[in-house]
Amino acid sequence: MTKTGNFLFFLSFIFFGLFAQAAGTTVQSTVDRTEMGLGDTFTLSVAVTSSEDVDIQDPRLPDLDGFDLLNNWQSNAVAQKLVNTPSGMQFQTQRRKEFHYQLSPKKTGTLSVGSFEVVIGGKVHRTQPIVIKVGQESMGAGKPPKRPSMAPPGFDDPFESMDQAEQEIFDQLLRQRQRLLQQQMQGQQQEDYGGYPNSTGLPEAAFRSLPTNPNEAFFISVEVDKTEVFEGEQVTVNWYIYTRGQMETLDRLKFPSLKGYWKEIIEEVPSIQFTEEIVNGTPWKKALLASHALFPIKPGTATIDEYKIKSRVRLPTQGFGFYGKPYEYTKSSAAVPVKVKPLPVEGRPADFTGAVGQFELHASVENPQVLVNQPFSLKIRFEGAGNAKMIDLPALNLPTGLEQYDSKSESKFFKNGRSYKEFEVLVIPRQEGQMVLPGLSVSMFDPQTKKYYTRTTQAINLTVSNNPNAPVGSSSRMADAGKKADAPKVVENRLPDPLMQWQPAAEASVLYRPWLWAVLYSVASLVLLVKAQREFGWGRRRRTLKELVQKRFKVVDSALGKTDYRKVGVEMTNTFYTVLGEVSGTGGAAMEIERLLEIIPPSIRRDHGDAIAKSFEFFQTLSFAPEEMLGKMKEKETMKSQVDHAKKVLTAVVSAVEEK
Template sequence: PGFDDSFDEMDRAEEEIFNQLLQQRQRMMQQMQQQGGGGYPEPQFGGTAASGIENPAFRSLPTNPDEAFFIGVEVDKTEVYEGEQVTVNWYIYTRGQMETLDRLKFPDLRGFWKEIIEEVPSIQFTEQIVGGVPWKKALLASHALFPIKAGTPAVIDEYKIKSRVRLVQQGLGGFYGKPYEYTKSSVRVPIKVKPLPVEGRPSDFSGAVGQFDVHASVEGQSFPVNQPLSLKVRFEGAGNAKLIDLPAMNLPAGLEQYDTKSESKFFKNGRSYKEFEVLLIPRQEGDVSIPGLSVSMFDPKSGKYYSKKTEAIHLKIVNNPNAPVGSSQRMAGTGATTSTPAPKVVENKLPDVIMAWEPSAQASVVYRPWLWAIIYLGIGVALAWKSQREFGWGRRRRTLKEQVNKRYKTVDHALAREDFRTVGTEMTNIYYMVLGQVAGESGASQKIDDLMAQIPPSLRRDHGDEIAKTFEAFQTLSFAPEEMLGSLKSKDSMKINVERAKKVISELISSKEEK
């Protein structure tokens, strides 16, 4: 009983200190308002993410004023074409005092290509009236989503938050009570994805969905023969240009397409671009024209296809003085011929005949057997030493747990440096190694699904989902483009996934050692 009284006194003291600080803050705000300051300035998020979407197709709002907090979601469209942009914002509402905020689950967004408009690492609240009740509201994240395929389930899944919150206690004169932990999730929002019309689809359709312009350009008009030149084709407009493919090019004879590379970027205002750089090599001298590039795209607003065409580009290909003799040709019909000087004839001359053999000073060394014995012995010792290091001959073989712990050190160092590529690669390799040992196979030579099918059913039943989720996260960190990773590459998110994986791997190793 004495201990209980001590803890109650500590709780009361904590609440008293908290309420005193709150009263002090309220007095400061009242003084600022009386002086015309208007209170603390409201944080500005910028764009439409903080202020919300005008006339959204779906919006969830809090309805219970006694709720600790609420995760709201708003979506601008719930029925779209394949590849059409869907904008989604997540917000948190509360009437209490939030002391902690832990993002337990980010939406998976399977079936969508995701572009991050805004993700807020530290939330800031503004006041908003919902149904006549004042709430504090803050943006959690804003994403642009593009459905990948029609006919497949496309669902904006839940955003899950755990927070410790102090709620206002009516019997305490409007002061906050004890903190309690709550876990809340946003609702799931299904998206209907319509296929692009088959009827009337042009043969040069590029896959672009949106309103785009296309331009082609070459820096310069005159180029030496056999020297690469760069043709740039740029798509830019509203939509996801990253999904656009370069249409087939109808190049004239004498112009060879050597290589193609591209770069793309998505902007927060919903616009994007993709630029293709096509390396061309002219093989003949003369005038050459690159025909205009015709490309068709789909406008989701009108529901129709439309076409764009670039201007033709005229080039002059001139002689290249640095090219090998005879490597260039002139365009057919020019009537010009190329001549090359006759090569000089070099007379072949045999060396003089050796009439007598004279042994060199080094020749006698070759015929010393004891010297060769020393050389072979040295080679043998070196090979034995290298084999001992490579294969561990004469040393105790490390246990699976020791091997994993050694790799964990690399992961921890990479995590401290926020090197997400190394974290993803090392954790993926650890999974392959451990699952391979548990399954009795070589992990690196098997797919993860095949290894999962070969481990004991009890492990698969108890840990299969956790293995699949964390493995997918690490594989994404290893190979996905950095702009697609979003918060997955943050230090906090990586740390959570590493700790989850370590728990599962520990169970797998324990099952291996028990055998």
């Protein structure tokens, strides 16, 4: 073993010396196969290798005429190797970024994939075209993609033919060197962080769980920026996975339900990307699982519950560092309680509408020149740091002559913690002349200063003009309603008008018989009543809420039988909105589920609120989450269990409503 190790080190000195002289940035494209049949797929990989930390932009794709692009993804890798330099042995860092594209040929023959352009550090690099031969018959699935060589073009990389043991030797040397440096820095770090050995270099958070057992296969870390907030104040939480081994599978068994919070997704990664991190002297691979912005909806204690993961992992063995037999482990993150303080009652202004954060307020109309009895749009926009989605429309004190007709809103939360909510209010002017929309005053709460503050908009001057197309009965027409029509002028010595002397023929006299018109009107009225009964259901029994829900359940059962998990999720989500909208009297579709739960009767919320929230979260995830994140959620047995539970909950709610 000693002779073999010395020989490997000797070869490494020679080859690393040659490699160091040719080091730089290389871009190569490879495919996992060049011959296939129509309908087969293959993977094209563009690999960028550099010894420096440079800015690498996504490749510019060539014209893929003759191919369908089915999927694409990226991967990153960082390696450090011992290199022989004029100044002695040095560790050299190799950074590698790969862009993968899954393609399928659309026709037979000899096809060509053109050059990819990659901008690296402001300089354009191009790959060589690749020729693909496509036959009629499918040749089956392709082989795993061949990893492109890290050596520069024209240089025969000897490490591709060497055993993995050599790489493991250098990795062990690197880990030993990192541990030594970490131990030397440990004392200084404890002093800098008040005795807490924060070896990650991350900014301090109110709560952060880190792995403590160096022999653990993997660890689910949770990081929370605040553990004591006001109602409606943002809490940012990140979940990470740490591992020392090779993860072969990753199954998200349980997403946090986050009861008591309004949730906005900052990031939920469909495929994880690992980076390296040293924690208490032990090297780990770390990847982000999810990042959420949470807003507690009521005072008390709101717990950020567990994120549960099951994974099959190969752990490194002793000696050369090979990975051993895979074992399956299940881990959960820590539950983090957050203390939620109520908003201060003392000093709360009457015009406070629930805005918590730092917001600006704007009001505007598209055109101050408006027509009487014709609606125009008044836009009211809240924008700033915080969750604007929780803001209600403030009361509008419109002057006499202006009437509020209807309103709608749109809102969005951004990943940087800012958001906006814009209300569009339709206002109808009922009289002509100069009018003023008064400035709108709204109070908000700033959790940083712990004080209420007020934002006020500018008044808007309107000019209301006559509307020539106003309907009869409008104010512009009513102004002339009191005027009497001028009497017609009498023209003397005028010859008789022949038309005025016309008399109906004797044959037409039957049309002037009253009984005939009475019969015709009766028949027409009967026809109209029959049509109205068919169109509007007059005289028929109105379908009850229970019947509506049972009808939706049949649609869900049909989708479940076909294992159409998307339709199951959508139909059950709509069923929840139907029931809660009917119970709350709001219709439901235009409101968030959390708001609906707040306004339903307290007895129903107390008995079924938690079950509704959890079940709704499952079906909403089933409807919209990326397929990679669903795992066992989309399996028929899991869906059937959740559907049966939801049916019991909804049936109980409907029964409670109909008994009242």
